Amino acid sequence: MPVNPHPSPLVIATRESRLALWQAEHVQALLRARGHTVSLLGMTTLGDQILDRSLSKVGGKGLFVKELETALQDGRAQLAVHSLKDVPMELPEGFALACVMEREDPRDAFVSPTFASLAELPHGAVVGTSSLRRQVLLQALRPDLRIEPLRGNLDTRLRKLDEGQYDAIVLAAAGLKRLGLDARIRTIFDPTEMLPAAGQGALGIEVRTARYDLIEALAPLAHWPTWLTVTAERAVSRSMGGSCSMPLAAHARLEGDQLHLDAAWGDPEGRIPLVRAHAAGTVLTLEQANALGQAVATQLRAGGAIGVAGAADSASAG
Numbered sequence: 001m002p003v004n005p006h007p008s009p010l011v012i013a014t015r016e017s018r019l020a021l022w023q024a025e026h027v028q029a030l031l032r033a034r035g036h037t038v039s040l041l042g043m044t045t046l047g048d049q050i051l052d053r054s055l056s057k058v059g060g061k062g063l064f065v066k067e068l069e070t071a072l073q074d075g076r077a078q079l080a081v082h083s084l085k086d087v088p089m090e091l092p093e094g095f096a097l098a099c100v101m102e103r104e105d106p107r108d109a110f111v112s113p114t115f116a117s118l119a120e121l122p123h124g125a126v127v128g129t130s131s132l133r134r135q136v137l138l139q140a141l142r143p144d145l146r147i148e149p150l151r152g153n154l155d156t157r158l159r160k161l162d163e164g165q166y167d168a169i170v171l172a173a174a175g176l177k178r179l180g181l182d183a184r185i186r187t188i189f190d191p192t193e194m195l196p197a198a199g200q201g202a203l204g205i206e207v208r209t210a211r212y213d214l215i216e217a218l219a220p221l222a223h224w225p226t227w228l229t230v231t232a233e234r235a236v237s238r239s240m241g242g243s244c245s246m247p248l249a250a251h252a253r254l255e256g257d258q259l260h261l262d263a264a265w266g267d268p269e270g271r272i273p274l275v276r277a278h279a280a281g282t283v284l285t286l287e288q289a290n291a292l293g294q295a296v297a298t299q300l301r302a303g304g305a306i307g308v309a310g311a312a313d314s315a316s317a318g
């Protein structure tokens, strides 16, 4: 591999949670190995500061991204590394995803000090999650469970579990694996029962669109099968109204040149049963991936899914 002999120094803007720092350092190491000089700019975003209120009331998940974008705009940083799951479907004018990297495990994990699986939870057990997606999927599997809100970064959520506030919690396997917390996983959910969120487990790198040089520098870090897959998933969300705080799951997998896309929408009030949709097709371009996602969103709406932003306390919850 040729190594760039005179690279201009790069700065990665990152949130300061352990997971965000791990992800930024991961990208830093990959770029250093290719000859780039890379440093990190740690930032506390508004989304990290507001822990007592529903994020959807003060601006939604975009709060985690906005301050990093300001740093890119000001030239204090050139790259922002994100969990793709937290990236709004539409980026502001002048910003783009330059690169989607190979996906970690996209599935959800069941975490509990006491119980080995969801099936072992006693009647009426308390499960912590602030994700509307996890809430509606859990209620479909086990209507008897009590779902209680749970916000904060991974360490905070695990601490609240250990303090006894919940019998179990559901977290993305990817975050736990990245932080070496695999031992906390009791079972990994089959995607057919706990369908993951669009983009779960994948990292995206955001740049200003004017920076073609960066898009080129990042190209070797891109993972095309992941990019196609998450593009189809994100197209479902975008087509349903774009918000991450929606009781919506979308998960795709490639089998040969066939992309299989599953989605589910649940009514948080439980008035109608879960709406599910599936489509598969030959997907070789991002346009084809988008089209598959739109077709699945159309099916969801035909099945009764409502494309509006969800209720309180769901932002950044998974």
Ligand SMILES: NCc1[nH]cc(CCC(=O)O)c1CC(=O)O
Pocket (backbone or CB within 6 Å): 083, 084, 085, 086, 170, 171, 172, 173, 174, 175, 199, 200, 201, 202, 203, 316, 317, 318
């Ligand atoms: N919503 C917070 C968030 N954003 C990304 C991850 C996990 C890592 C990933 O999906 O890439 C998590 C934690 C969780 O949902 O358990």
